Every structure is written in structure tokens, then in C-alpha cells.
Amino acid sequence: MEPIIAPGEVWLVGAGPGDPDLLTRKAEKLIAAADVIFHDALVGQGVLDLVPAGVEMVSVGKRSGRHSKDQRTIDELLVAAALAGRRVVRLKGGDPAMFARATEEMSALRGAGVRVRICPGITAASAVAASAGISLSLRGIARRVQFVTAHSRNGQTLDLDWQALADPACTLAVYMGREAAPELSLALIAAGLPGATPVLITCDASLPQEQQLRTRLDLLPIVIQAFAEDRPTLILIGEAVAQPDGFVQARATAEACLTLGMARGYGG
Numbered sequence: 001m002e003p004i005i006a007p008g009e010v011w012l013v014g015a016g017p018g019d020p021d022l023l024t025r026k027a028e029k030l031i032a033a034a035d036v037i038f039h040d041a042l043v044g045q046g047v048l049d050l051v052p053a054g055v056e057m058v059s060v061g062k063r064s065g066r067h068s069k070d071q072r073t074i075d076e077l078l079v080a081a082a083l084a085g086r087r088v089v090r091l092k093g094g095d096p097a098m099f100a101r102a103t104e105e106m107s108a109l110r111g112a113g114v115r116v117r118i119c120p121g122i123t124a125a126s127a128v129a130a131s132a133g134i135s136l137s138l139r140g141i142a143r144r145v146q147f148v149t150a151h152s153r154n155g156q157t158l159d160l161d162w163q164a165l166a167d168p169a170c171t172l173a174v175y176m177g178r179e180a181a182p183e184l185s186l187a188l189i190a191a192g193l194p195g196a197t198p199v200l201i202t203c204d205a206s207l208p209q210e211q212q213l214r215t216r217l218d219l220l221p222i223v224i225q226a227f228a229e230d231r232p233t234l235i236l237i238g239e240a241v242a243q244p245d246g247f248v249q250a251r252a253t254a255e256a257c258l259t260l261g262m263a264r265g266y267g268g
Contacts, residue, residue, distance in 0.1 A: 014121015018044030019206035042093030075108035142240035150180035166191035171238035182221035198242035
């Protein structure tokens with residue numbers, strides 16, 4: 001039987017949103033078969049605890065504004081490990097194909113003659129929707145879903161197609177949206193999305209310390225301040241986010257936040 005990882009081969013493995021129970025069976029087998037694992041900062045500790053003793057662990061984590069290693073260095077480390085004949089797992093939070101720099105790493109590996117493969121994982125938006133008990137799509141209300149990252153270089157504005165994103169008939173999933181929340185709110189409203197559009201903010205999706213808060217688009221810059229800057233945050237925007245049994249309370253919370261924001265000088 002062919003080994004799940006051949007010597008000199010690299011697998012980009014999706015670690016899911018953090019809960020080890022959401023890891024795929026294949027991902028767990030790949031982790032168990034690796035000689036060396038290069039892992040992101042967003043990989044949950046419960047997933048890392050599954051790594052067998054004796055496997056080399058290399059942190060190549062990236063958080064907003066804090067990179068332990070740049071992308072070129074990561075590429076070089078992966079290539080070197082593979083060319084040394086090691087069984088390599090590149091463990092990425094969520095799904096490797098979603099805002100995870102997979103293309104750069106695959107290009108570097110293939111350019112060096114290294115075989116590279118992908119094991120998909122559950123992306124954060126799916127975990128957030130499951131935890132909130134909602135669907136990302138909704139017949140007659142949200143016929144499509146858009147995924148964007150709000151991460152940008154320091155000091156630069158987001159280069160996004162705001163007209164396309166401000167579609168009231170879709171659900172918008174914004175990854176790494178904590179710092180850009182004020183710009184998101186202003187730009188989407190300016191592009192025509194109503195200020196009352198429902199919003200769901202989630203930090204640490206699927207983990208025991210997960211925190212969710214419902215609000216509305218025009219109050220997003222105020223409500224987002226309830227979450228610490230260093231916590232991984234995903235923002236869902238759209239009518240599918242609103243649930244009949246929960247959004248009445250959410251509107252009351254939003255109104256209270258608006259009052260607080262006005263008192264602090266955020267409103268006009």
C-alpha cells in the first residue's frame with residue numbers, strides 16, 4: 001500500500017477553524033504520518049496536541065502585524081525539507097485554498113520539482129454559520145455568498161469592488177475583518193447597502209472561548225470594539241444572518257451600542 005505521505009512530498013493540510021473534532025479524518029492521518037509540520041499561528045491548540053511525539057514542529061505563524069517568518073522564508077523551508085526527503089505537512093488554519101497563500105507555496109515547491117498536494121479543511125465562515133445556527137445562503141434572500149479578506153498592508157486602504165460586495169441579495173463573509181470594520185461599514189453603506197443590514201461578528205470560531213455578537217452594518221465600527229484586537233475575527237453581513245428568533249434582541253443590543261457610541265462621539 002502506498003504511504004499517505006511519500007518521502008520528499010508536501011501536503012498543505014487544512015486544520016479547520018480550531019476545534020479538533022472538526023478536523024477531517026484524512027488530515028489527522030497526514031498529521032500522524034509527517035516527519036515535520038510547519039504550522040500557522042491560527043491552528044488550534046487542540047489540533048496541535050494531536051501531533052505525535054517525535055515529529056518536528058516549526059511555527060511559521062502570521063498574525064496581523066506580527067509575522068514570525070516572511071512568505072519567502074516559509075517557501076524556502078518547505079522546499080528544503082522536501083528535498084531532504086522528509087514527509088512534510090504544512091498545517092494551515094481553516095482551508096488551505098481560502099486566503100492562505102497556498103498558491104505561492106505550491107508554486108515554490110513545484111518549481112523545485114517537489115510534489116505538493118492539498119487536504120481541504122472546514123473554513124471559518126462555515127464554522128461560524130454552524131455555531132450561530134444559520135445558513136450562509138437562503139432561498140429568495142441570499143442566492144450567493146462572497147468571501148473576502150479585509151487584511152491589507154499597514155496604512156493602505158482596502159482595494160475591493162465595493163459595488164459588487166454591496167449586494168443585498170448575497171451574504172458577505174469577511175475574513176480578518178477586525179481592524180477594517182470601520183472602513184467596511186462606511187464603504188458598503190456608501191455603495192448602497194442599507195445601514196440596517198444584519199451583521200454577525202465572531203471571534204475564536206468553534207473554540208470554547210468563542211464569542212458572537214449580532215449588530216447592524218451602521219453600528220459595526222462601534223460594536224467591533226467589544227472584541228480584542230489579537231483575536232481572529234470573522235464578520236458575516238447580509239439578510240441571511242438575521243434569524244426571526246434572535247434578531248429582535250440583536251436590534252435592542254445594537255440600539256444600546258448606538259446610544260453608547262453617540263455618547264462617545266462616534267455618531268453625528
